Amino acid sequence: MKKNLLFTGLSLFLIFYTNAQNCSVAISGTSCVRSQLTATTTGGALSSLNWYASTVNVFGADTVSSPNSIAVVAGNHSSGNGSNQFGFPAGGIAVDAAGNVYVADAENNRIQKWAPGAAEGVTVAGGHGAGNAANQLNRPKDVFVDGAGNLYIADENNERIQKWSPGASSGVTVAGGNGGGSGADQFNAPEGVYADEQGNVYVADKYNYRVQKWAPGATSGVTVAGGNGFGTGANQFNYPVDVYLDAAKNIYVADINTESSDYHRVQRWAPGAVSGITVAGGSGQFGYLLAIYVSPDGTLYTTDNGVSGTPVSRVQKWLPGTGVGATVAGGHSSGWDVLSYPTGVALSNGAIYVLDGTYNPRVQKYIPSNGVVDNKFIPAQTGSYTVKAVFKSGCTAQSSAVAVNAIPARPQIYPVQPGGRGNLCEGGIDSFYVFAWDDITNYAWKIPASCSLVANKNDSIIISVPAGFSRGLLAARGTNYCGTGAADSVQLQGKPSMPARIAGPQKVFANQTNVTYSVNDNNHNNVYNWAVPAGAVIASGQGTASITVNWGVSAGSISVNASNACGTSARKILNVGIKPGISIITSDVAELPISSNNAQVFPNPARTTATISFYTKQQSACRIEVLDLNGKLLLRKAVSLSAGTNSIPIDVSRYNAGMYIINVMTRQEKLQLKMFKE
Numbered sequence: 001m002k003k004n005l006l007f008t009g010l011s012l013f014l015i016f017y018t019n020a021q022n023c024s025v026a027i028s029g030t031s032c033v034r035s036q037l038t039a040t041t042t043g044g045a046l047s048s049l050n051w052y053a054s055t056v057n058v059f060g061a062d063t064v065s066s067p068n069s070i071a072v073v074a075g076n077h078s079s080g081n082g083s084n085q086f087g088f089p090a091g092g093i094a095v096d097a098a099g100n101v102y103v104a105d106a107e108n109n110r111i112q113k114w115a116p117g118a119a120e121g122v123t124v125a126g127g128h129g130a131g132n133a134a135n136q137l138n139r140p141k142d143v144f145v146d147g148a149g150n151l152y153i154a155d156e157n158n159e160r161i162q163k164w165s166p167g168a169s170s171g172v173t174v175a176g177g178n179g180g181g182s183g184a185d186q187f188n189a190p191e192g193v194y195a196d197e198q199g200n201v202y203v204a205d206k207y208n209y210r211v212q213k214w215a216p217g218a219t220s221g222v223t224v225a226g227g228n229g230f231g232t233g234a235n236q237f238n239y240p241v242d243v244y245l246d247a248a249k250n251i252y253v254a255d256i257n258t259e260s261s262d263y264h265r266v267q268r269w270a271p272g273a274v275s276g277i278t279v280a281g282g283s284g285q286f287g288y289l290l291a292i293y294v295s296p297d298g299t300l301y302t303t304d305n306g307v308s309g310t311p312v313s314r315v316q317k318w319l320p321g322t323g324v325g326a327t328v329a330g331g332h333s334s335g336w337d338v339l340s341y342p343t344g345v346a347l348s349n350g351a352i353y354v355l356d357g358t359y360n361p362r363v364q365k366y367i368p369s370n371g372v373v374d375n376k377f378i379p380a381q382t383g384s385y386t387v388k389a390v391f392k393s394g395c396t397a398q399s400s401a402v403a404v405n406a407i408p409a410r411p412q413i414y415p416v417q418p419g420g421r422g423n424l425c426e427g428g429i430d431s432f433y434v435f436a437w438d439d440i441t442n443y444a445w446k447i448p449a450s451c452s453l454v455a456n457k458n459d460s461i462i463i464s465v466p467a468g469f470s471r472g473l474l475a476a477r478g479t480n481y482c483g484t485g486a487a488d489s490v491q492l493q494g495k496p497s498m499p500a501r502i503a504g505p506q507k508v509f510a511n512q513t514n515v516t517y518s519v520n521d522n523n524h525n526n527v528y529n530w531a532v533p534a535g536a537v538i539a540s541g542q543g544t545a546s547i548t549v550n551w552g553v554s555a556g557s558i559s560v561n562a563s564n565a566c567g568t569s570a571r572k573i574l575n576v577g578i579k580p581g582i583s584i585i586t587s588d589v590a591e592l593p594i595s596s597n598n599a600q601v602f603p604n605p606a607r608t609t610a611t612i613s614f615y616t617k618q619q620s621a622c623r624i625e626v627l628d629l630n631g632k633l634l635l636r637k638a639v640s641l642s643a644g645t646n647s648i649p650i651d652v653s654r655y656n657a658g659m660y661i662i663n664v665m666t667r668q669e670k671l672q673l674k675m676f677k678e
Contacts, residue, residue, distance in 0.1 A: 023395035025049075025387055032482035033406040039375040039387045043397065046373040047390045048326055053383040060326030061374035062317055064352065067336045069371035073353070074101050074114040074121060075362035081108045083120040088653065090357030092142035092154075092192070092242070092291060093344030101363050102151065103355060104143040104344075109136065111143050111151060111164070114363070125151055125164040125171060132158045134170035139607075141191045142242065142344075152201060154193040159186065161193055161201055161214070175201050175214040175221060182208050184220040192242035192254070204240040204253060211243050211253055211269075225251050225269040225276060232263050234275035241289075247296040252279070254292045254302070258605055258676040259659060264289040266300060266318075280318045280325060287313075288657050291355075293345045301328070303342040303354070305657070313339040315354055315366075327374070329354050329366050339364075341657070379404045408441045408478030408485035416460070425494050425566035427467035433460035434476055434488070441478040448472020448492060469494045495567035496526050502558055502574040509579050510553040514539070517558050519572070521545035526562045533557060533576075554578065601662060605676035608653040612662060614671065616641045624648060625663040626675075634660070652677050 023043025029036050039049050051059040079088035087107025094102040099116040102124070109130045112121035126137035138157035145151055149166040152174070159180045162171035176187045192204030199216040202224070209230050212221030226237040242254035249271045257263035264286035267276035280300055281289060287305040294300050298320040306312040312333050316325035329352055330339030344355030352366040379385060384401040391397075411434035424430055434443060445461050447453060450472055454462040463474075470493065477487035504517035519528065521544075530547050532538055533556020541547035549558070555578050561571040599614040612624070619642055626635040634655065639648055650662075655677045664671040 023389070023391050023393070023397045025389040025397040025399050027385070027387060027399050027402050030482075031402050031404050033379055033382055033404060035378065035482075037377050037379065037385070037387075037402070037404075039377070039389065039399070041375070041389050041391075041397070043391055043393070043395050045392045046375075047392045049373050049375060049390075050324065050326065050388045051377045052386050052388065053379070053381065057324040058379075058385075059331075059377050060316070060324060061331075062326045062328045062368070062371075063373050064328045064366045064368045064371040066371045069367050069369075070337060071365045071367070073116070073363050073365045074103060074112075074118075076360075079107075079361045083112075083122070086112070086357060086361035088358070088361065090343055090355055090361055091140055093346050093353060093355035093357075093363065094143045094145040094151075095346040095348040095353050096145050096149065097147075097348060099348055099351075101353060102143050102145055103357075103363065104140045104153065106139045106141055106156075109138060109140065111137070111140060111153060125153060125162070125168075130157070134172070137162065137171075142193050144193050144195055146195050147197070150195075152193050152195045154190045154203065156189055156191060159188070159190065161190060161203060174216075175203055175212070175218075184212075184222070187212070192240070192244075194243050194245055196245060196249070202243050202245065202251065204243040206239050206241055209237045209240065211240060211251060225253055225267070225273075232257070234267075234277065237267070238263055242292045244292055244294040246294045246298045248298070250298070251276075252292055252294050252300060254289050256289050264304065266292055266302060279323070280316075285325065288341075290342060291344045293347060295347060301345050301347065301352070303339075303345050305341050306331075313341055313356075315339070315342060315345050315352065328352060328368070329364070331374070382406050405438070405440065405480060405482055407483040408480055410486040411435065411443065411476050411478055411488045413474060413476055413488050413490045424465045424469050424492055427465045427469055427494075429454060429462060430465055431460065431462045432474060432490075434478075435459075438480075441480045443476050443478050446473070446475040448474060465492075471497060493564075493566075496562035496564055496569045498570040499528075499560055499562060499572040502560060502572055504558065504574065505576070506574065507577050507579045508551050511551060513550045515549045515551055516546060517549060517560075517574070518546035519560055519562075525564050527564065529561050529563060529568075531559045531571075551576075599664075599671055599673060601673050601675045604674075605678045606652050607678050608651070610650045610652050610662075610675050610677075612648045612650065612664065612673065613645060614664065615645050616643060618643050620666055623663075623665045624650070625665070626650065626652075627661045627663070629659060629661070 026040045028038050049061045050057055075086050077084045086105050091104030091106040101114040103112045105112050110123045110127040111125035113124045114121045128136045130138045137155050140153050141156045142154040151164040153162045155162050160173050160177035161175035163174045164171040178185045180188050187205050188207035190203045191206045194202045201214045203212045205212050210223045210227035211225035213224045214221045228235045237255045238257040240253045240255050244252045251269040253267045255265050255267055265278045265282035266280040268279045269276040290303045292302050300318040302316050312331055314327045314331035315329035317328045318325045332338055339356050340360045341358035342354050343357035346353045354364050356362050382404055385404050386399050386401050388398045413432050413434055416431035443458050447463050450466055452464045454464050472492050473489055474492050475487050475489040478485045499519035502517055508515055527543050528545050530542055532549055535552020535554050537550045539548045539550050557573050557575045559571045559573045562569045601610050601612055622639050622641055624637050624639055627633055657677050660675045662673045662675050
């Protein structure tokens with residue numbers, strides 16, 4: 001076996017690059033997936049570090065990560081409606097020049113102002129319950145403060161933008177307020193708001209897939225970005241959820257996709273442009289994109305919940321024209337700097353303010369001058385990694401590439417000669433191999449007890465099989481310095497043996513349909529030959545290890561044998577009786593109780609409650625299940641149905657953002673729906 005011992009697990013320490021200013025960077029740590037790597041530098045104080053997988057930037061760090069750089073300036077008292085609390089979840093955030101923090105407290109229908117050093121917030125807009133009166137708000141999702149202290153509020157459920165002057169007891173509608181819709185004077189879920197120096201209001205109109213600009217005093221808006229339907233084109237949006245402008249009036253839009261993080265992106269639209277360009281994301285660089293902020297020079301700040309394989313929430317800084325983000329807050333799963341779905345970000349006087357508004361309802365202030373560069377990185381995938389260091393002196397350095405490996409993948413065992421996998425009829429010598437993806441893996445083989453080893457060449461093996469061989473297990477698993485992987489196993493057999501048992505009901509109703517019977521499939525090369533009694537029909541599966549039977553009116557026996565190139569086994573028999581009671585006839589099954597024509601989940605995406613609606617022809621009962629995309633069961637409950645339209649509410653407030661599967665099941669059918677959680 002060949003081995004590459006250059007990066008064998010304990011500690012590697014490489015310094016391969018030193019520039020003329022005598023600075024350098026080295027990588028140390030265990031070169032395995034999900035193990036920590038550390039960048040060690042010489043040459044003075046750091047400005048930033050960026051990690052690359054091949055040529056793709058996968059992690060960046062700026063000078064904000066240390067306990068001394070972070071302070072809680074609002075909240076941090078769990079979720080609630082007290083003056084020192086936020087609801088679950090909160091919305092957006094704004095900070096004025098004096099350091100006053102404004103939080104869109106969506107669940108409490110209010111805007112809270114926290115003065116610097118205050119232990120509690122003061123309600124400066126809303127706070128009179130959910131409603132559409134001038135002094136009320138209904139789920140405000142974002143807030144913007146202008147230089148005069150005026151607040152612009154995205155009042156989502158009222159489909160309007162409210163402007164509250166400093167000290168005012170009620171707001172004035174400056175955009176929308178004409179009900180939900182797609183008209184020029186309407187919104188369909190306004191989630192982000194920005195106001196420029198002239199009082200023009202820009203709104204991220206989520207479900208109309210557009211950004212609307214409302215001039216002061218206007219009765220309708222003008223589409224300045226998107227408005228070309230749902231999509232991923234340069235002139236389209238999926239779901240625009242936040243909007244911001246830089247000093248040149250370029251419009252930045254946070255565009256999310258609820259099905260694939262590959263399409264979470266920030267689009268920049270130049271003034272008057274008919275399409276945008278992607279300045280961040282769009283290629284798997286974000287998890288669930290939540291909020292943006294843009295400084296006057298075009299530096300972009302984004303919040304997301306971490307990319308696949310590294311699900312840690314963070315704030316990233318994107319310098320103009322780079323297309324590369326550096327983590328400036330969060331990005332850790334433990335320690336002093338942990339965020340959980342941050343929903344807002346803003347800057348004031350050089351400090352970064354982050355609304356950690358979902359599971360840690362609080363605002364944290366990050367002070368870059370008190371921080372250090374985070375030099376830790378945990379690779380989520382195999383590959384060739386380097387790190388580039390930028391020093392405050394201007395010196396730059398880059399490490400040599402380090403090969404990061406993973407625990408060996410489960411191997412796949414194949415015969416060298418066709419037919420060797422599972423058909424060893426006459427005995428003799430047979431060879432098997434696995435795909436070897438690298439030269440650092442050792443394979444351990446386990447052969448059937450009745451066989452003997454002829455040669456072991458690590459990724460291949462030769463065994464001697466005795467005449468009359470019946471059955472035995474051949475297995476292999478790989479080990480390298482990262483650990484031991486899962487084993488693959490193959491059931492080798494000569495002439496197949498009789499199936500051990502037939503699984504399926506031994507009592508059925510007369511004329512019952514879709515009855516399943518199966519046997520344990522020891523070898524996929526076997527053909528299974530089934531027989532059923534007179535009056536019964538094999539609807540599907542003949543030749544396989546599982547069949548579906550439509551029964552007749554009489555009792556009888558199900559039988560099966562197995563055959564392959566070596567021969568045919570004896571037949572296994574299962575006797576089946578008829579249950580007393582009402583027969584199930586074909587017309588009964590055809591009259592399914594649930595109609596899928598009008599089945600829906602609303603609202604979709606949902607925030608706190610999702611309602612399942614469908615039509616039933618008769619009184620019945622069903623079971624509701626909610627599963628995540630990994631198949632984990634989150635909810636199961638029985639529900640009685642009435643004839644007509646049924647509406648069943650489900651509490652989804654504690655679910656993470658993403659897609660879920662909802663199953664509605666009766667005795668005769670299963671209806672499957674998709675639900676998205678914001």
